[in-house]
Ligand SMILES: NC(=O)C1=CN([C@@H]2O[C@H](COP(=O)(O)OP(=O)(O)OC[C@H]3O[C@@H](n4cnc5c(N)ncnc54)[C@H](OP(=O)(O)O)[C@@H]3O)[C@@H](O)[C@H]2O)C=CC1
């Protein structure tokens with residue numbers, strides 16, 4: 001197998017740019033019609049892992065014509081206070097979407113807080129009702145990272161129907177929704193986690209391998225089928241001997257790129273597409289809200305005529 005040349009890197013930039021261009025057109029039209037989209041990001045405490053994500057959200061929202069507001073709360077915030085703040089945002093017609101950046105401090109129950117976001121404003125697709133939709137094959141608003149990973153696989157042009165896929169990691173936010181999305185697309189999906197007996201044996205069978213664990217270099221070349229597509233979702237900060245730090249994924253890119261036909265780089269792979277999907281989800285949410293608005297107020301004439 002020849003070494004991976006540059007065009008076998010499955011880069012996120014072009015995929016993200018295409019999605020953002022579509023979002024931009026939709027956001028412009030909605031704005032012209034008087035419905036300016038606005039995304040609010042909630043951060044509780046100081047979390048370094050979130051900073052890059054929020055910075056990119058702000059930059060790309062601006063590019064797409066979506067207003068962006070960051071609300072930072074101190075780490076001592078109580079769950080009740082956070083819930084009250086979210087209820088306020090749910091009731092604010094100027095706010096289209098709400099994203100709660102993870103992780104939140106341990107004393108805040110993330111599941112309950114996620115459920116406090118109104119399903120129509122849940123741009124992360126993490127409300128139980130939103131997760132339920134992808135189980136029922138309604139895929140237009142899915143958890144951002146999972147949807148981004150699947151977009152990248154689609155960019156290979158591989159036929160998803162019947163594709164042998166292995167997902168490593170089964171978190172609610174990444175691994176599980178990837179599995180559901182791919183099942184809906186007709187793939188044959190195996191999900192591995194820390195209790196899986198032979199990760200290598202499963203991984204080696206995959207035509208497409210998704211890795212979302214949070215362990216640098218977990219996946220080595222001998223765990224990858226020649227010609228496979230490898231989607232590396234991990235984002236891990238690594239400190240180099242000289243004291244500087246860099247971001248690496250969960251895949252040993254140097255060795256795996258000799259075996260795989262496609263591999264997403266870190267950085268520059270799933271990350272940028274995740275941001276683009278968040279913005280796309282914001283427009284899906286806006287359209288759903290507008291449909292409710294029409295259904296509620298669009299019948300005034302008929303109501304008057306009936307009186
Ligand atoms: N690019 C992006 O947009 C995003 C990237 N990420 C990154 O993706 C990675 C995963 O994130 P997230 O899902 O939130 O993490 P979690 O810690 O919630 O989940 C990690 C998963 O990996 C599994 N796991 C742990 N060790 C092993 C092992 N040795 N072999 C197989 N499976 C294992 C765990 O299984 P078990 O529960 O059974 O222990 C768990 O399901 C992180 O690096 C994170 O930074 C996350 C969100 C967005």
Ligand SMILES: Nc1nc(=O)c2c([nH]1)NC[C@@H]1CN(c3ccc(C(=O)N[C@@H](CCC(=O)O)C(=O)O)cc3)C=[N+]21
Nearest residue numbers: 049050052053056100101102145267268269271272274
């Ligand atoms: N509720 C919630 N949902 C998330 O999806 C979520 C979260 N919380 N908390 C933090 C993690 C991390 N995450 C990133 C997404 C994109 C980049 C990203 O855009 N990275 C670029 C830029 C890297 C750089 O500039 O250094 C890249 O990979 O190329 C980074 C990190 C989402 N997460």
